[in-house]
Amino acid sequence: MGTTVERLLPSGEAEELLALAREIATKELAPQVAEAEERAEFPESAYRLLGSAGLLSLPFSAEFGGGAQPYEVYLQVVEEIATAWPSVAVGTSVHALTATVVDANGSAELKQRWLPRMLSGDWLGAYCLSEPQAGSDVSGIRTAARLDGDAYTVKGVKQWISNGSCADYYILFARTSEDPKRGLSAFLVPEGTESMSFGAPERKMGLHCDVTTQVLLDGARIPVDQLIGEEGAGMRVALSALDAGRLGIAAVATGIAQAALSHAVGYAREHEQFGKPVGESQGVQFMLADMAADVERARASYLHAARLKDAGRPFSRQASIAKLTATDAAMRVTTDAVQVLGVDGCTREYPVERLFRDAKVTQIFEGTNQIQRMVIGRDLLR
Structure with a gap:
């Protein structure tokens, strides 16, 4: 693939976690994804691998078996997973959403009884x-x-x-x-x-x-x-947890967009038309530049919201902005990636066709993007 993501991480441990996530995504998940998605099979082995590596419990307290990592680190791990296998990244985000509900709202007895198993890597x-x-x-x-x-x-x-x-x-x-x-x-x-x-x-x-x-x-x-x-x-529990869940989907969408951009850049470098690489066309370069800007905006939006959450500050509006920004970006970037590849982008021989299909639903679940606009507008006028 054709691009490198520059990241600023809060600690050396965070860098090691992200390197581990990238290695698992690249070497273990990516080789499976095309065939598994064709069969629509549940990726149990992928979740077991992520769980055994401690990547399913990163943003939770060590008291119950979590990784005690900031949310901004956890979300970047989710993005790395999504660049390889968006379905697994969605499942990872959903799992964190469920644990958040218990961690934030459960009684001491409920947390002591259930959270260690939820964070063990064995449960989903x-x-x-x-x-x-x-x-x-x-x-x-x-x-x-x-x-x-x-x-x-x-x-x-x-x-x-x-x-x-x-x-x-x-x-x-x-x-x-x-x-x-x-x-x-x-x-x-x-x-x-x-x-x-x-x-x-x-x-x-x-x-x-x-x-x-x-x-x-x-x-x-x-x-x-x-x-x-x-x-x-339950209403308060559901809505408070959804703020964190929306950030998970924003990270997933950013990973989808990053993967589509990387495939498009690689194709533009290597594929020739009229005797020269496609990427030498200014029209293609402008498309790639707009795609890169979309990816960077998406990443910045979810990281900003995550840092507010980590600081204990209100982040509901920013979570909706991140979900809206990242998922709309994923749809634009995957659409343009198909365009860069031309007719090749419309075939299942290239991953951008699958990424295009994966991107669409991110605009719908965890609250449609129309709902996100309502949340943002109401918060601004409150």
Whole structure:
């Protein structure tokens, strides 16, 4: 590939982690991605490898087995993974989102019981928020949880769940009352819970190895001690965690864009037309320059938000800006990468076709980019 990413990292340990992530992405993940994506298989071995290397638990406290790294370091690791295999980077981000919910909102007993396993590298999580009629509209959730003795009985359908049917545990949001503001609650649900089942994997245009299914709950019983935080606090829990999740998707999108740029630069250097490399055309050079500027803006936007988060400062608006900036950039850069490669870019012989398909959904999940604009606008006017 044709470009080098310059990074400023806060410590030597961070540099070593990023070098490790780059080595795993380049030597272990990249050789698998084309064939695995064609088969749309769940990349279990990839997650086990990342987990054993300690890359699934970087931004969490060492007390529970985390890597105690700043969020800006963790996000750059996610970007490195995404340059090789975006589906795995999405799953990595989702896993961190689930652990964030427990780490930030769980009782001391809940964290002590579950977080070490969640951060061990052996477990992978799924985040069950969206429903057929409730994606960005969290208030539209209909899955119901009713207290029955020492457990909640849950009925409902969750949809578009990454790692669905393949996760070791699920962070589930369900309605415990009809109160529009205090009616939602969050639960931790391990795999194998009785009366929880899964739909067939969705046939998506991209991210084929990000296995996405419905999660079906037909009277599943969840013990009271698996409630995360207080009953009725689910809306706050969901929205606060999504800020961090949006940064994860921004890093994924930046990795997709970086990969597309690198492939386009390499092609422009090596492929000849009219007796000279394609890259000697000023028109192509201008396209590559705009693509590089998009990638740099995307990276800068998520790093700025991450540094605010690491400093304990508000970062919700900046997370939405990063998600919006990076995912729109990924769509532009992958589109232009296909254009640089011409007809070759439209074939599956070259990775930019897959990256183009992978980029599109990043503008939609973790809150559509229209929702991000609403969040940003409302925050500015508040």
